[in-house]
Amino acid sequence: MADGANLRAGGLPAPDVGRVEALRATLDPTTPETFGEAERRTLLALLDRVVSDVRTGDLTEARARLTHLDTALSRLDVGSLEPRQGLAGLFDSRSKRLRTFREAFSDAARTVSETAGELTERGAAVARRDAGLDALWAEVRAALETVNAHLAAALAVLDPAPTGDEPDPHAPLRQRTRDLAACRDAALAALPRLRAAQNADAPALASLERCSAAVEAWKAEWTRSLGLAGRRPKKVRPDAVGLETSRRTLAGAVADAVRRLDASLARRTAVTGELQELRRPL
Known part of the structure; x- marks a missing residue:
C-alpha cells in the first residue's frame, strides 16, 4: 500500500468496496490533485470548527x-x-449591630443570588456546547470516512513506486494520497481530543451545581438565624457558630468550584493547543 497508508487507521471501518470503485471511476489521472479536494476541504473546515468550539469562553466567564x-x-x-x-x-x-448586619446580609444575598444565577446560565451554556460537540464529533467522523474512501480509491490505481533514477509517472497521485492521508490522520487524532475537552468539563459543571445548591442553603440558614424569615422577632440572638459554619460551607463549595474550573480550563487550553498543532500543517 503506497506510502504506508492504513485505511483502517484509528479503528475506521474498511471503506466500502462499491463506494471505492465508484470513486475510482471518477479519478482523472491527468489532474489527481483535484481528486477528493472538496471533501478534504470540508474536513479541514470541520477541524477549524472543533478548535473554535473547544476554545469557547463560558467557563472563563464562570x-x-x-x-x-x-x-x-x-x-x-x-x-x-x-x-x-x-x-x-x-x-x-x-x-444596632444586628440591624447593620441584616442590611449587609440583604445586600450580599442579592449579589450572591444574582451571581449564582449567572453561574447556572454559564453552566447551561457549557452543557449546550458539549451537546453540540457530540454532533460535531459525528460530522467529523462521517467526513473523514469519506476522505478515507477517496484515499482508498487513489491507492487502488497506484503501482509500486519505481526504484533508482526512473521517473515516477504517478508522482502527482502519490502526493494526493499523502495529502488525503494527512488530513484523515489529523481528523482521527482530533476526535479523542474533542472528547477530552468534553470530559474535562464534567467535574466543573458538577461543582457549579453544588455551588448553586450551597448558595440556597446559606441564604436559608442566614435568613432564619438572623430573624428575617416571616415576622421579625423583636429580640434575636443569632447563632454565630451556625452562621460561620454555613458561610464556610458555601466558601468551600466556591473554592472547590474554582479548583475544578481551573483544572478544566487548563485541560481545554492544552487540548486547543494540540488541535491547532494538528491543523497547522494541513
Whole structure:
C-alpha cells in the first residue's frame, strides 16, 4: 500500500468496496490533485470548527463570577455582631449591630443570588456546547470516512513506486494520497481530543451545581438565624457558630468550584493547543 497508508487507521471501518470503485471511476489521472479536494476541504473546515468550539469562553466567564461571589461573601464578618468591650461598647449594642448586619446580609444575598444565577446560565451554556460537540464529533467522523474512501480509491490505481533514477509517472497521485492521508490522520487524532475537552468539563459543571445548591442553603440558614424569615422577632440572638459554619460551607463549595474550573480550563487550553498543532500543517 503506497506510502504506508492504513485505511483502517484509528479503528475506521474498511471503506466500502462499491463506494471505492465508484470513486475510482471518477479519478482523472491527468489532474489527481483535484481528486477528493472538496471533501478534504470540508474536513479541514470541520477541524477549524472543533478548535473554535473547544476554545469557547463560558467557563472563563464562570470563573470570574465565582471570584465575584467569593468577594461578596468575604465581606460578611460574623464577628461584627458582637458589641465592642469596655468604654468603646458604651454606645454600642447588639440590636444596632444586628440591624447593620441584616442590611449587609440583604445586600450580599442579592449579589450572591444574582451571581449564582449567572453561574447556572454559564453552566447551561457549557452543557449546550458539549451537546453540540457530540454532533460535531459525528460530522467529523462521517467526513473523514469519506476522505478515507477517496484515499482508498487513489491507492487502488497506484503501482509500486519505481526504484533508482526512473521517473515516477504517478508522482502527482502519490502526493494526493499523502495529502488525503494527512488530513484523515489529523481528523482521527482530533476526535479523542474533542472528547477530552468534553470530559474535562464534567467535574466543573458538577461543582457549579453544588455551588448553586450551597448558595440556597446559606441564604436559608442566614435568613432564619438572623430573624428575617416571616415576622421579625423583636429580640434575636443569632447563632454565630451556625452562621460561620454555613458561610464556610458555601466558601468551600466556591473554592472547590474554582479548583475544578481551573483544572478544566487548563485541560481545554492544552487540548486547543494540540488541535491547532494538528491543523497547522494541513
